Every structure is written in C-alpha cells, then in structure tokens.
Amino acid sequence: MIRLTVPSIDEDDVSAVAEVLRSGFLVSGPKVKAFEDAYAEYLGVPHCVSVPNCTCALHLSLLALGVGAGDKVAVCTYSWPATANAIRVLGADPVFVEIEAETFNMDPAALERTLAKHPAVKAVMPVHTFGGSADIEAIMAIAGKAGVPVVEDAACALGTEQGGKKAGTFGTFGCFSLHPRKAITTGEGGIVATHDKKLARDIKMLRNHGQDPDASRPDFVTFGFNLRLTELQGALGLSQLKKLERIIAARTAGAREYDRLLAGSEVRPPRSLPNSRHVYQSYVVLLPEDLAGKRDEVIAAMRKREIETTLGTYHMPLIRYYKEWGKFSPGDFPVTDDVASRAMTLPLYEGLPPSSQAAVVTALGECIREVRG
Ligand SMILES: Cc1ncc(COP(=O)(O)O)c(C=O)c1O
Structure with a gap:
C-alpha cells in the first residue's frame, strides 16, 4: 500500500518523549514553554500559545476578539469544517466567501464585495489551504480598510510565506495545527500566534480556567477552559520543530x-x-x-x-x-x-x-x- 501520508518520526523524537515519561513531570513543565518560544522564534512573532488542536486555536482567537452570538465572520468556502465550526460554536454566523480557482484560497475581490454587503462583519478568516499561501497581503489591505481583524487559519501552513513573510503572522491571530497530517506533529496539537501581548495573555487565561498567567498564586480573573498541551507533546514538538x-x-x-x-x-x-x-x-x-x-x-x-x-x-x-x-x-x-x-x-x-x-x-x-x- 502506498500511504497518503506518514509522519516524520525519528529516534530523537521517541527519546524526547521517553525522557519526559521518565521524569514524572507530565504537565505544566518547561517543555511546553520551550516549544512555544521556539515556535515563536521560527515564525518571527513575540507570542505563541499552545492549545490541544487548531480547532481550539481558532475558537479561542475568535472568543478573544469578542465574537459572540449573532455576530458575522467572513470565511472562505473551501476548508475542513473546523474553520466554520469555530464560528458557529460561538453562536456567530459564517458569511462564506468564494475562492480562486488557481490557488483554492479566498478570493480577495469576493471578500471586498462581502465586506461591502455585510459591514457588521467582526472578523475575516482566510485559510492557507494545503500549505499554499492565500493572497494574504491583499486580504490584509481589504480587511484593514474596513477595520476588521483577520484570523489566519494556517493549520496546514507552517513555513508558508508570501513576500518573504510567514503565513500566520500577518493577521491579529495565526492558528496552526500539529495533527499527524501536518509537516510536524505532536499527535494532536495547535498554536495561536500573535504580535499582541494583551491578546496572548487573554488566550493563556482562556486555556487555563481563566487564571492570571503572571500571578504567583491562583487568581481566576475570567472564565476559561482546560486547553493545555502536555509535556509529552511539548517535548515532541521541540524535537519535531528542529527538522x-x-x-x-x-x-x-x-x-x-x-x-x-x-x-x-x-x-x-x-x-x-x-x-x-x-x-x-x-x-x-x-x-x-x-x-x-x-x-x-x-x-x-x-x-x-x-x-x-x-x-x-x-x-x-x-x-x-x-x-x-x-x-x-x-x-x-x-x-x-x-x-x-x-x-x-x-x-x-x-x-x-x-x-x-x-x-x-x-x-x-x-x-x-x-x-x-
Ligand atoms: C484548514 C484547517 N483548519 C483547521 C483544522 C483543524 O485542525 P485540528 O485537527 O488541529 O483541530 C484543519 C485540520 O486538518 C484544517 O485543515
């Protein structure tokens, strides 16, 4: 059988995970933080926050932008259903935007028409489909003119670039997947990348029961989930990122x-x-x-x-x-x-x-x- 895909797992990946298992510290340790820092360095952004998958990354990004019931979010038509579902689980409505035949990605001209027709759109979600760049420069210009934040679904696009700049670093948020069909994997896993310190902090709180990430004792300043990555995944992510x-x-x-x-x-x-x-x-x-x-x-x-x-x-x-x-x-x-x-x-x-x-x-x-x- 010729398989569709096989993850690139080497002996050093196995050793990295085994080392965590032997240490006895499986959660809330240094590996996850080191992985987030290395990921941020690779992308060239100040903040990366890990979560259990890209679906969570998209969900928390929209939540942090204040998207809620009855809001509209412009999203491309052609994607894994997680992209639109991240909007619907918040009670918001996807406004679908046609794609380009050449690249299979959001058509900027169609986005412009959509934003003119739906001026209340609260966010724009393009996808970098199959690891090919959407015309994110054009999309940023159109969304910027309308004053609407962009959440890039870069689930498949770690390393993708337009104009020498990495996909997932143009918008307010870039969301990545670490599923085994992606270039590097932590089994399941996701990353939220952002330039914004306050928004990074908001995502950290939302993934950890609403706790202030900088407080020395538990201080629950908002609501939140448990959407933390394990140390096993942090260690695997670190060794995967190197290759x-x-x-x-x-x-x-x-x-x-x-x-x-x-x-x-x-x-x-x-x-x-x-x-x-x-x-x-x-x-x-x-x-x-x-x-x-x-x-x-x-x-x-x-x-x-x-x-x-x-x-x-x-x-x-x-x-x-x-x-x-x-x-x-x-x-x-x-x-x-x-x-x-x-x-x-x-x-x-x-x-x-x-x-x-x-x-x-x-x-x-x-x-x-x-x-x-
Ligand atoms: C474009 C796109 N967005 C979101 C997701 C969801 O990613 P995850 O499986 O990490 O939740 C996927 C998964 O393949 C995807 O292809």
Whole structure:
C-alpha cells in the first residue's frame, strides 16, 4: 500500500518523549514553554500559545476578539469544517466567501464585495489551504480598510510565506495545527500566534480556567477552559520543530517530481501565487472536467491498486449542516463547486521514493481511463 501520508518520526523524537515519561513531570513543565518560544522564534512573532488542536486555536482567537452570538465572520468556502465550526460554536454566523480557482484560497475581490454587503462583519478568516499561501497581503489591505481583524487559519501552513513573510503572522491571530497530517506533529496539537501581548495573555487565561498567567498564586480573573498541551507533546514538538525545514525541503522535492511526472497530462498540478512559498502539506491536483462528480470513483480505483488518495477538502456551504443552516445550493459558489468536485490529494511525505510517485501517476492515468469506461 502506498500511504497518503506518514509522519516524520525519528529516534530523537521517541527519546524526547521517553525522557519526559521518565521524569514524572507530565504537565505544566518547561517543555511546553520551550516549544512555544521556539515556535515563536521560527515564525518571527513575540507570542505563541499552545492549545490541544487548531480547532481550539481558532475558537479561542475568535472568543478573544469578542465574537459572540449573532455576530458575522467572513470565511472562505473551501476548508475542513473546523474553520466554520469555530464560528458557529460561538453562536456567530459564517458569511462564506468564494475562492480562486488557481490557488483554492479566498478570493480577495469576493471578500471586498462581502465586506461591502455585510459591514457588521467582526472578523475575516482566510485559510492557507494545503500549505499554499492565500493572497494574504491583499486580504490584509481589504480587511484593514474596513477595520476588521483577520484570523489566519494556517493549520496546514507552517513555513508558508508570501513576500518573504510567514503565513500566520500577518493577521491579529495565526492558528496552526500539529495533527499527524501536518509537516510536524505532536499527535494532536495547535498554536495561536500573535504580535499582541494583551491578546496572548487573554488566550493563556482562556486555556487555563481563566487564571492570571503572571500571578504567583491562583487568581481566576475570567472564565476559561482546560486547553493545555502536555509535556509529552511539548517535548515532541521541540524535537519535531528542529527538522521542519528538512521535512519541507523533502515535500517540496516530492511536489517538483509530481509536477514533472504530470507535465503535459490532463491532470492539473497545484499552483501557487508568485512571490510565495508553498509547503505542500497536501499535493492536490484537479482531475479533467469530464470527471467532475466521478472523483470518488477514481479514488476507489486507486485504492484497488493499493494507493491511498483522498479528496481535497470540503465545500463547507454544501456539507449537510451548513447546507440546511444557510439553505445553500450548488451554483451559489460556482468556483468552489468546480474545485470541490475535481480536487484529489496524491500521496506525499518525506520518505516517499520517486519510484512510488511514478507508480502513483501511472495508476492515476489508468484509473482515469477505467472510470471513463
Ligand atoms: C484548514 C484547517 N483548519 C483547521 C483544522 C483543524 O485542525 P485540528 O485537527 O488541529 O483541530 C484543519 C485540520 O486538518 C484544517 O485543515
């Protein structure tokens, strides 16, 4: 079986976790703090706060911005449902914004129209989908003109850049995931990055029962949850972070190899903005137009050949919950309709040999012919 993804776990990662287990200090120790500091240094921001996953990171960011019941938040259409769910769990309403066909990311012109139509929008949430940069410079300019804060969903985008600046460091908050499908992992895990000291403190309080993080004795100054990372995860994150650039380089080389193998074929490789750095959390192609609606048959045919592939991500307005909630139908977001029906993720991870990539591309051609019949 050629797997879709395999995390890059080395012996030093295993030793780092074992060392914490042997120490007997499993929570609230120095590893989590050291991991947060190293992450902040990598991004070039003053504050990173760890949480149990990126869904929590998005939720707490919106909560810290005061988003609540009845508020509107502009969010792109094409993402893992966590992105819109972080808005709905606060009782707020997602206002979906169409994507660009080229990059699968929020279309800045569509955002501009949305903000003109909904002047009460309280936050803008673009996603750096699959590790490719959204046009975050344009999005920041449009949101800035409207005076609306930006929360970047950078779940898949650690190391992604536009104009030499890292994704997740443009907005008021940048939210990252450490799930095993991402470049580096702590099992489950998430990071909130921010330039704002007060907001970083608010996130720290919200993740720890509302306690003042700077007080020497417990002082519960607000409400909050228990959303802390363990020392096991902190230690794993620290050792994973050391190899991030090696992993990104390997994934980028794998992406270039797929680009070469697919050149001249009817399958469209992923594209990225000029002046940006794509980190290929996923390598997502577009199948030919006549296979719209038949992508799942292609995935099933690949599985029969022992190759694991999957769809790109979800057309959020058309998943059952949001479709019923917002009475959305096909045609409301035509670019997303098209991308979501043809996008397919190919296997990509650090140890994937070029011979396996060649086998994937050969099998893909065969499966396309088979599904066409
Ligand atoms: C774009 C996006 N946002 C948010 C999330 C949620 O991340 P987590 O699984 O860490 O909660 C994911 C997860 O894959 C994602 O792809």
